[in-house]
Amino acid sequence: MKLINTLLLATFVFFIQFFLVDLLSLKMIRPDFLVIYIFYISLVFGKAPGILIGFSLGLLSDLSGVGSLFGLAPLTLSVTAYLSGLLHGKYERILPYVFHSAWISIIASHFLLISYFRFQTIFLDDPIAFWMRWFMSFSYTMLFFLIVQFFYPVKEASHAEIT
């Protein structure tokens, strides 16, 4: 039942990303709901389920249309799932500020990986423009992350299974 719910939610998140992302696009920068979902899945269920779902959702995302760099989404989502899985059940074992810094860094590194692959030329030519672009895509998704956090805090997700 838990598996069916997770897969249904994954399908729902994918379709939200597929259909709604255009409406929320700001100057070509779009929120990434998939990374939010994968982060929570890895935090609740651990690394393996997170990587499997992350890879599959990434593949579907790239199959739904990408100009070049086909395979980048599965790569970045798998890495994010693995890193987020390291925080699984750790909230009560590490200092809260370390925990929160860690998950914010994981999301930031997800966008850094995407930006580095996608905008390598900008990185070499104009590093400031590159970092600005990274920061904008990261902070735009973080805005939605904070909204989700309001309903389902990371703290709760982290020890969802150990309690």
Next chain:
Amino acid sequence: MRNLYLSLLKNKDHLIFLIAITLSLSLLLKNDSPDVLLIRGKFSDYFSFISSPFSWAKSMIQLQEETQYLRDINIQLTLEMEAMLMAQRENNDLRDLLGFKQNSNLQLLAARVVNMGSSSNLSSITLDVGSNHGVKVNQAVLVPEGVVGKTVVVGKTSTVVQIIKDGNYRLSVKILPSGNAGILQFITNDYCEVRELQKNSTISVGDKVVTSGFSRIYPENLPVGEVVEIADDRGSFQTIAKVLIKADLGSLLNVFIVLEEIDEAN
């Protein structure tokens, strides 16, 4: 054997991670493989079918606004056409006198944008036409304002277009009126850079940027944008021209695919 199984079970997280990374990297390295393109083409058909009702609803919403705009343009164009017909007649007479061949035309296929991908950075669009309509890989995609991109994956009823804003997109262009040729690549927002321009090039702000015609994909003289800034590349013999793309890629509804170039003279 049992020990191996137990050790695999113990390290299953790392193993799954390694497999996922290996698969992702092999997909990244096989971007242009025919098998990968075939699979992408098939899925592009499915996804364009799923998103077609949404794109239909979206276009209906914008229809009224577009009709009003087209009415205004229609009146303007009718007046302009009269003047152009006169100019064409005069042009033909002069061409005949000079013995020049007539300009070639483009065979265009109209297509509707059904999807703009789901990645966090816009790099592609999906169109509702495919190989059944005569579309092939590596054909230019335009809007009246200028070049939008090229076809990269073609399914039976859908096509994925790599747009000018993809980081790996390059376009051979020339700057008019000087005719200096260079390579255009995307930088950020609506701006691109034209590189490989000679330092002694006579380029000014406001010059038009068009396709050079050196590439087999893009016919010559398709509009691309306008020069907004010129800078010298220190330590090289290049000048870099910053170009504003005219086409609004964020709100594309309809585009044209250049199927082939028709030479009217033949």
